[in-house]
Amino acid sequence: xxxxxxxxxxxxxxxxxxxxxxxxxxxxxxxxxxxxxxxxxxxxxxxxxxxxxxxxxxxxxxxxxxxxxxxxxxxxxxxxxxxxxxxxxxxxxxxxxxxxxxxxxxxxxxxxxxxxxxxxxxxxxxxxxxxxxxxxxxxxxxxxxxxxxxxxxxxxxxxxxxxxxxxxxxxxxxxxxxxxxxxxxxxxxx
Amino acid sequence: xxxxxxxxxxxxxxxxxxxxxxxxxxxxxxxxxxxxxxxxxxxxxxxxxxxxxxxxxxxxxxxxxxxxxxxxxxxxxxxxxxxxxxxxxxxxxxxxxxxxxxxxxxxxxxxxxxxxxxxxxxxxxxxxxxxxxxxxxxxxxxxxxxxxxxxxxxxxxxxxxxxxxxxxxxxxxxxxxxxxxxxxxxxxxxxxxxxxxxxxxxxxxxxxxxxxxxxxxxxxxxxxxxxxxxxxxxxxxxxxxxxxxxxxxxxxxxxxxxxxxxxxxxxxxxxxxxxxxxxxxxxxxxxxxxxxxxxxxxxxxxxxxxxxxxxxxxxxxxxxxxxxxxxxxxxxxxxxxxxxxxxxxxxxxxxxxxxxxxxxxxxxxxxxxxxxxxxxxxxxxxxxxxxxxxxxxxxxxxxxxxxxxxxxxxxxxxxxxxxxxxxxxxxxxxxxxxxxxxxxxxxxxxxxxxxxxxxxxxxxxxxxxx
Numbered sequence: 330x331x332x333x334x335x336x337x338x339x340x341x342x343x344x345x346x347x348x349x350x351x352x353x354x355x356x357x358x359x360x361x362x363x364x365x366x367x368x369x370x371x372x373x374x375x376x377x378x379x380x381x382x383x384x385x386x387x388x389x390x391x392x393x394x395x396x397x398x399x400x401x402x403x404x405x406x407x408x409x410x411x412x413x414x415x416x417x418x419x420x421x422x423x424x425x426x427x428x429x430x431x432x433x434x435x436x437x438x439x440x441x442x443x444x445x446x447x448x449x450x451x452x453x454x455x456x457x458x459x460x461x462x463x464x465x466x467x468x469x470x471x472x473x474x475x476x477x478x479x480x481x482x483x484x485x486x487x488x489x490x491x492x493x494x495x496x497x498x499x500x501x502x503x504x505x506x507x508x509x510x511x512x513x514x515x516x517x518x519x
Numbered sequence: 520x521x522x523x524x525x526x527x528x529x530x531x532x533x534x535x536x537x538x539x540x541x542x543x544x545x546x547x548x549x550x551x552x553x554x555x556x557x558x559x560x561x562x563x564x565x566x567x568x569x570x571x572x573x574x575x576x577x578x579x580x581x582x583x584x585x586x587x588x589x590x591x592x593x594x595x596x597x598x599x600x601x602x603x604x605x606x607x608x609x610x611x612x613x614x615x616x617x618x619x620x621x622x623x624x625x626x627x628x629x630x631x632x633x634x635x636x637x638x639x640x641x642x643x644x645x646x647x648x649x650x651x652x653x654x655x656x657x658x659x660x661x662x663x664x665x666x667x668x669x670x671x672x673x674x675x676x677x678x679x680x681x682x683x684x685x686x687x688x689x690x691x692x693x694x695x696x697x698x699x700x701x702x703x704x705x706x707x708x709x710x711x712x713x714x715x716x717x718x719x720x721x722x723x724x725x726x727x728x729x730x731x732x733x734x735x736x737x738x739x740x741x742x743x744x745x746x747x748x749x750x751x752x753x754x755x756x757x758x759x760x761x762x763x764x765x766x767x768x769x770x771x772x773x774x775x776x777x778x779x780x781x782x783x784x785x786x787x788x789x790x791x792x793x794x795x796x797x798x799x800x801x802x803x804x805x806x807x808x809x810x811x812x813x814x815x816x817x818x819x820x821x822x823x824x825x826x827x828x829x830x831x832x833x834x835x836x837x838x839x840x841x842x843x844x845x846x847x848x849x850x851x852x853x854x855x856x857x858x859x860x861x862x863x864x865x866x867x868x869x870x871x872x873x874x875x876x877x878x879x880x881x882x883x884x885x886x887x888x889x890x891x892x893x894x895x896x897x898x899x900x901x902x903x904x905x906x907x908x909x910x911x912x913x914x915x916x917x918x919x920x921x922x923x924x925x926x927x928x929x930x931x932x933x934x935x936x937x938x939x940x941x942x943x944x945x946x947x948x949x950x951x952x953x954x955x956x957x958x959x960x961x962x963x964x965x966x967x968x969x970x971x972x973x974x975x976x977x978x979x980x981x982x983x984x985x
Contacts, residue, residue: 345835345839347820349818355956357930357931357956359555359584360584360601360604360607362558362559362562363562374951403836405718405722405752408718408719408818410948412555412556413672433719433722434722434723434752435654435668438673439672443672488539501563501680504544504676504680504682507535507680510535511534514534
C-alpha cells in the first residue's frame with residue numbers, strides 16, 4: 330500500500346443520508362474473485378441508464394466533477410453490507426477520501442485498511458461542504474485536519490490506522506508479529 | 520465491578536490489550552466463511568505464503584452466489600449460474616481444499632445460509648467470539664456470543680492469525696418491556712426497534728436486547744432480532760443466554776457433549792450482565808401493543824404498522840425513497856398490489872418461519888400474477904419442513920419450493936425481483952435494487968409475506984389467522 334499523508338482535491342457531493350453499500354456497489358457485481366476493476370460499477374444503478382449510457386445529471390458524471398478525489402456523503406455513509414468491494418470500487422474510481430457527519434462502522438474499518446480516508450466532521454462544516462460542491466479541500470493526516478473555506482477542521486482517526494496509512498503499512502504484519510502472545514493465549518485456553 | 524455480557528466476552532478474548540497507539544488483539548473462536556467475501560483473502564495468504572492458522576475454527580459453506588435450483592455437481596452449476604458466480608463457487612471449493620478447510624458444499628447435508636447453518640450445527644456457543652465476512656453475523660449474538668461482520672482484509676487477518684485488531688465498542692442496552700402479542704412476530708419487533716433508534720442509531724455500539732419480551736422469545740425468534748442489529752448500524756446485537764438457549768443447543772453435533780456440556784453450561788450461566796452493569800446508552804421500548812410492521816421506504820428504518828398510513832417528511836432523501844417505492848405519503852399501504860413474495864433468508868428462513876407462512880398458505884392459493892418463492896435457510900430446515908409436509912403446502916398454494924441459499928435477499932444467484940416490481944420480502948434490506956436492479960422491496964414477517972401472497976396485495980395477516 331502506498332503511504333498517504335495528504336490529499337488535495339476538489340470535492341464531489343452526494344448529500345443523501347444513509348447511502349448504503351448496495352448503492353456504492355450493487356450485489357450483482359460481487360461475483361468477482363479479485364479487487365480490481367470495480368470502479369466502472371461504482372454507484373452503477375445511479376450512474377447509468379438501463380442501456381448503459383451515463384446519466385448526465387448524476388454528480389459523478391458531471392464534467393466539472395471528473396477527477397475529484399474527495400467525496401462528500403450524507404450522514405451514515407456506507408451503511409449496510411460488510412462488502413469491502415465498496416471501498417475497492419471507490420478507490421478504483423479515484424476517490425481517496427469520504428467526508429460525512431457519520432460513517433458506518435464496517436465501511437469505515439474496511440476503508441482504513443485500503444487507503445480510503447474516512448473523515449468525520451461537525452454538522453456545520455458538513456453543511457458548508459454540501460452547499461459548496463467542487464470546493465478545494467486539503468486533508469492532512471499528520472494533523473488529522475481537513476482544510477476548507479480558509480479554516481482547519483479536526484477529524485477523529487484511530488492513531489494506529491493513521492500510522493499505517495501514513496507509512497503504507499499493512500496491518501497484517503503487526504498481527505503476525507503478535508504470534509508469541511497468540512500462542513500463549515491458545516495454550517491458556519486449550 | 521459489575522460487567523455487562525459484552526464486557527465479559529471482550530475481556531476473556533483479549534490477547535493483547537489496547538493502548539492509545541494500538542488497538543486490542545482479539546481472539547476469534549469461530550470464523551464463518553462463504554464464497555463471496557473470501558477469495559481475495561485466500562489470495563492474500565497465497566501471496567504471502569501463509570497457512571490458515573486454525574482450520575479447526577473455520578466453518579465454510581456456499582450460500583450467497585449459489586443457485587437455489589437443484590445443483591449436485593459442478594457441471595449443473597455451469598448450466599444454471601452466471602459464469603462469474605459459478606467461478607466464485609468453484610474458487611471457494613479450491614480455496615478450502617488448498618488450505619485444508621472442510622467445506623459444507625453441494626454434497627454436504629449441512630449446507631445452508633451461514634447464519635442458519637452455524638447455530639443449527641451447534642457451532643455457535645455462548646460467550647464466544649464469532650466473525651464472518653458478512654454483516655448479518657450479528658445473528659449469532661442470540662446465543663450470548665459476540666458476533667460481528669468483518670471485511671475481506673480482516674477475513675485474511677483471521678485466517679492467518681485467528682485474531683483481529685479491534686477498538687472496544689460502546690454498549691447500548693435495549694430494554695423491550697411488555698409481552699409481544701401472540702399474532703405479532705420477532706420480525707415486527709426488530710423492525711419496530713430499528714424504526715425507533717434509526718438506521719444509524721447503533722453505530723459504534725454493541726446492542727444488548729433485554730427485558731420480558733426478549734426472555735419470552737424462542738432461539739429462532741432471538742436470531743431474527745439479533746440478525747437485523749446491523750440495520751440499526753450496530754456492530755453486534757446480543758441476548759444473554761438462558762435455559763431457552765441451552766435447550767436449543769443440547770445434543771447438536773458441534774455443541775459440547777457429556778461432561779463437557781455440563782461444564783460449559785455452568786460457565787455460560789455466569790455470562791449474563793451483572794446487576795448494575797453500566798451501558799453507554801439505554802433505550803426502552805414497550806411492545807405490548809405492537810402491530811405487524813412493514814417498511815415503506817428504502818432503508819429498514821422507514822417502517823410503519825401495517826394498518827397505519829405512510830408518514831410524510833419534507834427531507835429530500837425521504838421524498839426520493841417514496842418516489843422510488845412508488846408509495847404515497849398519507850395513504851395506507853394495505854391493499855397495495857404486490858408482484859413477488861419472498862420467504863427465506865438468514866433473517867426468516869428457519870423452520871418456525873416456514874411453519875408460520877405455511878399456516879397462512881394452507882388451504883389457500885396465491886393470487887393471480889403473484890410469484891411466491893419459499894427458500895429454506897439450510898438443507899436441514901428443508902428436510903425438517905419436508906418431513907412436516909410444509910413443502911407440499913407451499914406447492915399446493917402455487918408457490919415455488921427451493922434449495923437452500925441467500926436467494927432473493929441479495930439477488931446475485933439467479934433469483935431476482937424484476938425492475939419496477941414490488942416485492943414483499945422476509946429478508947433484511949429494502950435498499951434500492953437490493954433484490955435486483957430497480958426492484959422495490961417491502962420488508963415484513965413471514966406471516967405478513969404469506970398474507971400478501973394470498974391477497975395479491977399488502978394485507979394484514981391477523982385477518983387470515985384462525
